[in-house]
Amino acid sequence: MNKPVWLKDYVMPTTKEEVPFGASNEAGFLVFKNAGFRSMKPSINTDVCIKCMMCWVYCPEGCIDKTGETLKIDYDYCKGCGICAKECPKQCISMVKEDEA
Amino acid sequence: MVEKVADFLAEGEADYEYMMVESEHSAMAAALGVSMMGARAFTATSSQGLMYMAEMLNYTSGGRHPVVMVNANRALAIPWNIYGDHSDAMAMRDCGWIMLFAESGQEALDMVIQAYKIAEDKDVMLPVMVNVDGFTLTHTYDVVDIPEQELVDAYLPSFDTANKMCLEHPKTLCHSVGPDYYTEAKIAQQEAFEVAKAKIVACDEEFEAMFGRGYGGLIEEYCCDDAEYALVAMGGTVGTVRDVVDELRAAGEKVGLIKIRGFRPFPEEYFQSVKSKFKAMGVIDRSLCFGVGGTVFGEVKSALYGSEMGLKGFVLGLGGRDISVDMIKEMFAELKECPAGEYSDQPIFVGRRW
Numbered sequence: 279m280n281k282p283v284w285l286k287d288y289v290m291p292t293t294k295e296e297v298p299f300g301a302s303n304e305a306g307f308l309v310f311k312n313a314g315f316r317s318m319k320p321s322i323n324t325d326v327c328i329k330c331m332m333c334w335v336y337c338p339e340g341c342i343d344k345t346g347e348t349l350k351i352d353y354d355y356c357k358g359c360g361i362c363a364k365e366c367p368k369q370c371i372s373m374v375k376e377d378e379a
Numbered sequence: 380m381v382e383k384v385a386d387f388l389a390e391g392e393a394d395y396e397y398m399m400v401e402s403e404h405s406a407m408a409a410a411l412g413v414s415m416m417g418a419r420a421f422t423a424t425s426s427q428g429l430m431y432m433a434e435m436l437n438y439t440s441g442g443r444h445p446v447v448m449v450n451a452n453r454a455l456a457i458p459w460n461i462y463g464d465h466s467d468a469m470a471m472r473d474c475g476w477i478m479l480f481a482e483s484g485q486e487a488l489d490m491v492i493q494a495y496k497i498a499e500d501k502d503v504m505l506p507v508m509v510n511v512d513g514f515t516l517t518h519t520y521d522v523v524d525i526p527e528q529e530l531v532d533a534y535l536p537s538f539d540t541a542n543k544m545c546l547e548h549p550k551t552l553c554h555s556v557g558p559d560y561y562t563e564a565k566i567a568q569q570e571a572f573e574v575a576k577a578k579i580v581a582c583d584e585e586f587e588a589m590f591g592r593g594y595g596g597l598i599e600e601y602c603c604d605d606a607e608y609a610l611v612a613m614g615g616t617v618g619t620v621r622d623v624v625d626e627l628r629a630a631g632e633k634v635g636l637i638k639i640r641g642f643r644p645f646p647e648e649y650f651q652s653v654k655s656k657f658k659a660m661g662v663i664d665r666s667l668c669f670g671v672g673g674t675v676f677g678e679v680k681s682a683l684y685g686s687e688m689g690l691k692g693f694v695l696g697l698g699g700r701d702i703s704v705d706m707i708k709e710m711f712a713e714l715k716e717c718p719a720g721e722y723s724d725q726p727i728f729v730g731r732r733w
């Protein structure tokens with residue numbers, strides 16, 4: 279997907295010299311997983327999915343990945359809002375507890 | 380003030396881009412944007428306008444963008460009042476801007492030039508608010524020496540910073556930071572204010588060497604060497620106190636004046652150094668910190684922690700009420716009656732009707 283990726287090997291600053299000055303930093307600088315507060319997450323039943331792309335259209339975070347054979351959800355961005363599950367005409371997206379499935 | 384800046388441009392006396400916006404909030408947002416591109420920005424405001432741009436003041440200081448702004452100090456509504464006092468600046472005293480107060484038209488002009496040098500110092504990088512008393516300074520005529528462009532350019536060369544947007548190095552501007560690093564960003568600002576204390580003095584000394592006019596940096600003592608009673612003042616009031624000190628000195632009274640020129644950063648070290656110098660010290664406040672008293676008095680009292688001097692906090696000159704020679708004499712008279720160790724816990728209103 280064409281968006282900044284979470285820099286998983288990023289080492290958090292330990293001195294003030296390492297912190298970006300002021301409140302500006304190099305573009306595309308994502309040092310955290312941007313989904314830490316999710317309690318429910320969507321799960322796609324790809325056997326039922328017809329790839330109508332309604333979830334892709336409605337997802338406010340743009341985290342439905344359509345580049346593969348089946349649709350995938352980028353869980354580093356997904357906030358668990360449930361809009362995709364609500365809008366899916368085949369009702370093949372279910373919201374499951376974060377620590378299940 | 381910005382209308383005059385527009386006149387300079389229209390008459391071909393100066394060369395800069397002039398931007399018109401619809402509000403003070405937008406004015407500061409625009410000045411911030413200009414500064415984010417690495418250019419020098421100037422704007423001016425007053426009173427309700429300063430309140431309206433409040434949100435953007437913290438954006439500018441937190442982002443460490445060296446905008447310079449003149450604030451014409453005026454009272455805040457309501458009751459609606461357009462006249463001078465320090466309520467506007469004092470309401471914004473924690474917005475992360477360096478705050479300087481000018482005594483005269485000449486000092487206001489010189490202070491703006493100095494302000495850029497302070498703000499743009501790479502170890503400071505903080506915006507500067509030059510405070511000029513509304514009406515007593517902004518709406519009166521004063522003979523002012525406008526320095527030569529070449530001399531100003533020599534004092535204040537063009538500046539460059541890495542803290543800006545450019546196409547070669549795209550940046551995220553005004554990023555967000557969670558609880559884990561926000562504290563450190565604020566510590567960095569606090570450290571810059573400590574650095575600024577010395578830079579304000581150094582920039583003033585360099586200015587004096589080049590232009591022949593110096594103002595004492597953060598503080599000016601007037602007739603304080605052998606003084607027993609001292610009044611602390613800021614802004615245009617300083618000039619009147621200066622005259623009264625001269626008059627009382629001629630009559631043999633040991634009185635002095637302490638002019639606070641730099642209110643942020645606050646010259647705490649100075650007040651610590653004089654905590655046993657006088658018999659009593661009074662502070663003139665032109666604003667009220669409701670529920671506490673005079674705003675400047677609270678800060679002076681805190682900086683004098685452990686002092687045995689008598690301390691009195693006077694509040695006067697609100698909403699443009701004149702600060703007369705007699706009022707200043709009255710305050711000096713009160714200081715003489717103030718026993719050591721006593722301090723006023725309630726504001727003493729001078730010149731009140733009842």
